[in-house]
C-alpha cells in the first residue's frame with residue numbers, strides 16, 4: 001500500500017496565476033503565464049537557504065530519467081526536498097525499460113506508488129506529453145529529445161532578467177539575446193526562443209547553416225538567423241552558448257565528428273565564445289550556457305569562468321524555479 005499522506009489544499013497565492021497541471025513546454029505559453037512562474041520562483045531564489053512548508057510536504061515527487069543528467073535531476077531533487085517532499089529516482093538504464101517495458105507503463109506504475117508529480121527526461125521528443133495523456137498527476141518535462149526543456153528556459157529567463165534589472169516585471173523588451181551553436185539539436189534553444197519572445201526580447205540564432213537554419217525564423221517575428229557571429233557579438237545583451245551535441249548528429253556517435261561541422265578548430269574560430277570575442281561584448285552583456293560545456297569548443301574556459309559568466313547563477317536559480325513549477329503544477333491539478 002502506498003504511504004498515506006495528508007495533503008493540504010494547495011495555495012493559489014503561492015503558486016501565482018499558473019493554471020496548468022502539466023509543464024510540457026514554453027511554446028504557446030503566454031507572457032503572463034511565464035511571468036507567473038518567474039514571479040512564484042522569486043522568493044525561493046531570493047531565500048535559497050529556507051525550506052518551505054508546502055502542499056508537497058510529506059508527498060513524493062518521482063524523477064523518471066531515461067537520459068543522463070547532472071543539473072536537472074539534482075536540481076529537481078533539491079527543489080522537492082526544500083518543499084518537504086520525498087524523491088524517488090528512476091534511472092532508465094536501471095529500470096525495466098531495459099527489459100522492454102514502455103514509458104507509459106513505467107510512468108503509470110510509479111504513479112500507482114503514490115507520486116504527486118512525475119518529472120520526465122527522455123530521448124524521444126513528445127515523451128512527456130505522451131505520458132501526461134496516460135497519468136492523472138502533473139507531468140513536468142525535464143527535457144525530451146530535441147523538443148523542449150521548459151524549466152531550463154525559465155531559469156534562463158530569470159537569470160537574464162536578474163542580470164539586466166528586470167525582476168520587477170520580467171519584461172525583456174529591448175534586449176537582444178544571441179543563441180549560438182547547435183540550435184537544431186537544442187531543446188534548450190526551443191524553450192528559450194518561446195520564453196524570450198513571450199517576454200518581449202529579440203533573438204538572434206547564430207551558427208553554421210547546418211546547425212542554425214534560416215527556417216528558425218518561422219519561430220517568431222523577433223527571431224532572426226545569422227551565420228556571422230562576429231557581426232552579432234557586439235550588439236547582444238546576452239550570449240547563450242549551446243553545447244555541440246555530437247551524440248545527436250546522425251552517424252556522429254559519441255566522437256567529436258559531425259556532418260554539420262567541417263572541423264572542430266574552424267567551429268571554435270567562427271562560432272566559439274573565445275576570450276577575444278568576449279572583449280567585444282557590451283559592458284552589460286552576460287554569457288550563459290545550460291551545461292554541460294564542451295570547454296575549448298563552444299566556450300573558452302577563461303570566459304566560462306570569467307566575470308561575464310552567469311553559468312553557475314543559472315544553476316542556482318534553477319532550484320527556486322523548479323520549486324515554483326512543482327508547486328504551481330500541483331496546485332493546478
Ligand code: CP
Nearest residue numbers: 069070071072290291
Ligand atoms: N542543462 C541541463 O539540462 O543539464 P543536464 O543534462 O546535466 O541536466
